[in-house]
Amino acid sequence: MAEIQFKGITKRYPDGFEAVKAIDLDIGDGEFMILVGPSGCGKSTALRMIAGLEDITDGDLIIGGERVNDLAPRDRDIAMVFQNYALYPHMTVRDNMGFALKLAKTDKAEIEKKVTEAARILDLEQHLERKPANLSGGQRQRVAMGRAIVRDPKAFLMDEPLSNLDAKLRVQMRTEVARIQKQLGTTMVYVTHDQTEAMTLGDRVAVMRAGIIQQVDTPANLYERPQNLFVAGFIGSPSMNFLPGRLEGDLVKTPIGDIRLSDRARSGVQSEGGGARDVIVGMRPEHFEDASVEQEEHADRMKFRTKVDVVESMGSELYVYFDVQSEEIHVAELDELAADAGMEDLPSHGGGQQVVARLSAESKASPGGEVELSLDTSQIKLFAADDGRSLTAAA
Numbered sequence: 022m023a024e025i026q027f028k029g030i031t032k033r034y035p036d037g038f039e040a041v042k043a044i045d046l047d048i049g050d051g052e053f054m055i056l057v058g059p060s061g062c063g064k065s066t067a068l069r070m071i072a073g074l075e076d077i078t079d080g081d082l083i084i085g086g087e088r089v090n091d092l093a094p095r096d097r098d099i100a101m102v103f104q105n106y107a108l109y110p111h112m113t114v115r116d117n118m119g120f121a122l123k124l125a126k127t128d129k130a131e132i133e134k135k136v137t138e139a140a141r142i143l144d145l146e147q148h149l150e151r152k153p154a155n156l157s158g159g160q161r162q163r164v165a166m167g168r169a170i171v172r173d174p175k176a177f178l179m180d181e182p183l184s185n186l187d188a189k190l191r192v193q194m195r196t197e198v199a200r201i202q203k204q205l206g207t208t209m210v211y212v213t214h215d216q217t218e219a220m221t222l223g224d225r226v227a228v229m230r231a232g233i234i235q236q237v238d239t240p241a242n243l244y245e246r247p248q249n250l251f252v253a254g255f256i257g258s259p260s261m262n263f264l265p266g267r268l269e270g271d272l273v274k275t276p277i278g279d280i281r282l283s284d285r286a287r288s289g290v291q292s293e294g295g296g297a298r299d300v301i302v303g304m305r306p307e308h309f310e311d312a313s314v315e316q317e318e319h320a321d322r323m324k325f326r327t328k329v330d331v332v333e334s335m336g337s338e339l340y341v342y343f344d345v346q347s348e349e350i351h352v353a354e355l356d357e358l359a360a361d362a363g364m365e366d367l368p369s370h371g372g373g374q375q376v377v378a379r380l381s382a383e384s385k386a387s388p389g390g391e392v393e394l395s396l397d398t399s400q401i402k403l404f405a406a407d408d409g410r411s412l413t414a415a416a
Contacts, residue, residue, distance in 0.1 A: 023085035023098075023175035023208055024050045025071060030080035032066050032232075040066040042232040043080065048210060053202050055223035056212045058255070059357065063232040064212045068178050071210060072101050085175055100169035101178040104185060106161045108153040108168075114140075115149040118167040135171040142201060143167050159190045166201065176208040183218065195221055216256055220244070228252050230357070250301065250409035251354040253402055259306045259340060261402070262376045263355060265348050266302040268403065268412075275302050276347035276374075277325045283399040286413045290403060300412065301350060303402035306340070309378035311386060312393040321399040329386050330375070339380045341392065346373040354409045 025048040032041040041063040048054045056064040069075040070082060073094035081088050089097050108117050118139060119132045140146045143163040153161055162182055169177055182198070183191045199222050202209050213219055219226045220240040227237045228251070236248045247253035253261050267274040268290065271282045280302075282290065312324050333340040378394055386392040403412040 024048065024083075025176060025208060025210065026081075026083035027067070028081040028083065030067070030070065030082060031078045032063070032070060032075060033078040040232055041070070044232075044234050046227060046234060046237065048208060051206045051208055053199075053209045053211065053222065053224045055219040055226040056210065056229060057214070057216055057219040057226055058229035058235075060214065061231075062229040064229050065180055066232075067229075068101075068180055068210060068212045071097075071176070072099050072178055073097050098175045099178055100172045100174040100176075101180065102162075102165050102169050102182045104181045106153070106165045106185075108161060108164060110153050113150050113152055114145060114156070114164050114167075117153070117164055118171055121168060121172055132171075135173070136167070139167040139170040142170065142204065143197075157190075158186050159194055162186065162194060163197070166198075170201075170205065174207070176210065177202075179209065179211040181213055182211075184214070191218075198222060217258055220256065228255060230354075246411070246414045247303075247402065248411050248414050249354065250303075250352065250404045250411075251358065253303050253404070253411070254355060254358045257305055259377050259379065260358070262304045262306065262374075263350055263404075264302045264304070264345060264374055264376070265350055265406075266300045266403070267297065268300045269297045273300065273302060273401070273403065276345045277327075277376075277396070278323055280323055280396075280398045280401060283321055285399070286401070286403070290412050299406040301352070301404040301406055301409070303404060304376070304396060305400065306377045306379035308397040308400040309341075309380065310395045310397075311380045311384035312395040313385070314381050314383045315395055319397070321397060322395045323398050324393055324395050326391055326393050329388055329390050329392055332386055332388050334382075336382065338382055339384050339386060341378045341380050341384070341386045343376055343378070344373045345376050349374065352406075352409055 027044050027046040029043050029045060030041060031039060031043050033039045056067060058064050066075055070077055073092060077090050082090055084097060115136055119136045122132045140149055143166060145163055145167060148156060148160060183194050186194060195218060211222060223240060225237060225239055226243055228235045230251050236243060236252045243252060243256045247256060264275050271287050273280045327343045329341055329343055331342040380386060405412060
């Protein structure tokens with residue numbers, strides 16, 4: 022196991038493009054660190070620099086206390102699991118898993134011992150004599166992981182290893198990856214585009230945008246206290262809703278009604294200074310509820326009526342979409358998130374914003390009908406309209 026440290030690491034290509042920009046990141050010994058962000062944010066480039074597959078332009082990469090900028094990949098004692106498995110089709114599972122040890126001229130008995138133990142951990146014992154073509158996608162991914170495990174490296178690097186699997190298998194493999202990392206206790210750096218994977222797997226998560234780390238924190242803190250608009254919009258499923266607002270004292274005027282700030286939120290905003298100002302208000306879908314199914318009244322809930330546009334039934338809950346008449350918000354962070362989700366070319370909603378609420382399955386909301394919704398105002402997030410920084414993260 023080993024600690025991995027990025028000290029001002031930059032990756033600049035010959036055309037001048039900077040894929041990674043002076044990032045600092047300390048990954049603890051035995052920690053499960055997730056690098057997450059939209060396509061092109063630099064997360065895979067950062068991982069490949071750890072592996073030695075990309076040269077470092079500036080800064081120092083420290084693994085286990087040793088500067089490794091100039092070390093060849095084979096000398097870094099790192100094992101990498103790729104998105105496309107990279108298995109040898111003519112070899113059996115046993116031979117694929119032991120191939121790196123064979124190249125290193127490891128004793129045959131030792132190879133057999135390590136392969137057998139890895140196969141036990143990964144539940145591959147009954148498949149050792151089969152070839153990759155005769156395995157399912159999940160089994161092939163476990164073989165690729167087994168090939169890394171037998172080397173007993175200082176750290177595992179995983180580059181979107183589950184992206185080729187179907188949805189159900191991805192959920193199963195997420196559990197497997199988490200179990201294996203806890204069992205081995207080895208430092209692991211895992212790159213993913215899927216924020217659900219990031220939130221369920223990592224000890225800590227580094228959210229990246231345009232080559233810069235936006236925030237490094239535990240999954241819970243990223244969800245509860247995002248430092249800026251980008252992190253707030255990227256973390257959470259469905260993603261956070263954003264509406265324009267006007268902050269006047271402890272009151273926020275929004276298109277769905279006036280919201281009085283909770284004591285906690287007020288203390289964070291006051292540290293920014295007084296005076297009325299434009300803000301962006303963040304509301305997570307899960308903080309809405311159908312007012313007709315709430316069991317009791319709460320002082321920190323605001324009710325409003327709206328016309329329902331679309332209802333998606335998820336069985337245990339409903340996703341209810343409705344339009345709010347307001348000015349559209351165009352800031353770089355939210356436009357980038359929309360582009361990454363493929364939503365930038367969707368038609369506008371009559372000059373307004375589409376909002377999604379995650380409601381109890383007991384709700385009677387139906388397309389075209391009206392529903393009275395309740396919002397937990399103690400959970401709203403406020404962001405500066407000019408630069409997107411959070412005004413309530415410290416609360």
